[in-house]
Amino acid sequence: DQQVKQNSPSLSVQEGRISILNCDYTNSMFDYFLWYKKYPAEGPTFLISISSIKDKNEDGRFTVFLNKSAKHLSLHIVPSQPGDSAVYFCAAPLFQGAQKLVFGQGTRLTINP
Amino acid sequence: NAGVTQTPKFQVLKTGQSMTLQCAQDMNHEYMSWYRQDPGMGLRLIHYSVGAGITDQGEVPNGYNVSRSTTEDFPLRLLSAAPSQTSVYFCASSYSGTDNTEAFFGQGTRLTVV
Numbered sequence: 001d002q003q004v005k006q007n008s009p010s011l012s013v014q015e016g017r018i019s020i021l022n023c024d025y026t027n028s029m030f031d032y033f034l035w036y037k038k039y040p041a042e043g044p045t046f047l048i049s050i051s052s053i054k055d056k057n058e059d060g061r062f063t064v065f066l067n068k069s070a071k072h073l074s075l076h077i078v079p080s081q082p083g084d085s086a087v088y089f090c091a092a093p094l095f096q097g098a099q100k101l102v103f104g105q106g107t108r109l110t111i112n113p
Numbered sequence: 114n115a116g117v118t119q120t121p122k123f124q125v126l127k128t129g130q131s132m133t134l135q136c137a138q139d140m141n142h143e144y145m146s147w148y149r150q151d152p153g154m155g156l157r158l159i160h161y162s163v164g165a166g167i168t169d170q171g172e173v174p175n176g177y178n179v180s181r182s183t184t185e186d187f188p189l190r191l192l193s194a195a196p197s198q199t200s201v202y203f204c205a206s207s208y209s210g211t212d213n214t215e216a217f218f219g220q221g222t223r224l225t226v227v
Contacts, residue, residue, distance in 0.1 A: 043218035
C-alpha cells in the first residue's frame with residue numbers, strides 16, 4: 001500500500017518558469033511532510049517541510065502547499081533554474097521523529113535553458 | 114563536520130556472499146535508519162534505531178540484520194546476498210525528541226549482486 005504517491009515520474013520545465021511537483025497521501029494520521037531533492041550519485045538532501053497546522057510554507061524560491069481535505073501537497077519552484085534539475089521526493093514520518101519516513105516514488109525535474 | 118558517512122560507495126557481490134555496509138554519523142543523533150532505493154519505488158525503510166542497543170524492522174527487513182552498539186555507528190549486514198538485493202542503500206540520521214524534524218542522508222552505497 002503506497003501511502004505517499006507521486007504520480008508524475010518526470011516533469012520538464014523551461015528555465016525561469018514555475019515548476020509544480022505534486023504529491024498525494026492516503027494516511028490521514030500524517031501531520032508533517034518533507035520534500036527532499038536528490039542529485040545523481042548523491043544522497044537526498046532536505047529541501048522544505050510543512051506541518052499539518054499550516055497550509056503553506058515558503059523558503060526563498062520554494063513554496064509548499066498543503067490541502068488536508070484533498071490529502072494533497074505540492075511544491076512550487078519559482079523561478080526554475082538549471083540547478084533545480086534533480087529528482088524530488090515527498091515524504092512523511094509515520095510518527096513524530098524522522099526515523100521512519102515513508103517516501104513517494106519521486107519526480108525527475110528537468111529544467112531546460 | 115562530516116555528517117553521515119557511508120562506506121563503501123560501490124560494491125559487487127556474488128550470490129550467497131555476506132557483507133556489511135558501514136554508516137557513521139558525527140552529529141550525535143539518536144535516530145538512525147537504513148533505506149533502499151529501487152527504480153520507480155522511492156526509498157523504502159529496511160531497519161531503524163532509536164538509540165544505542167535499540168533496533169526495529171522497517172518495511173523491507175528480510176535478508177538484512179542491524180545492530181547499534183554506539184550512537185555513532187549503525188552497520189547493515191547482508192547475510193547471504195541475493196540478486197533482489199541489488200539496489201542503492203542510504204543511511205540516515207535525525208534528532209530525537211517530540212518535534213518533527215528532517216533526516217540527514219549519507220551519499221549512498223550502490224550494491225550489485227550477481
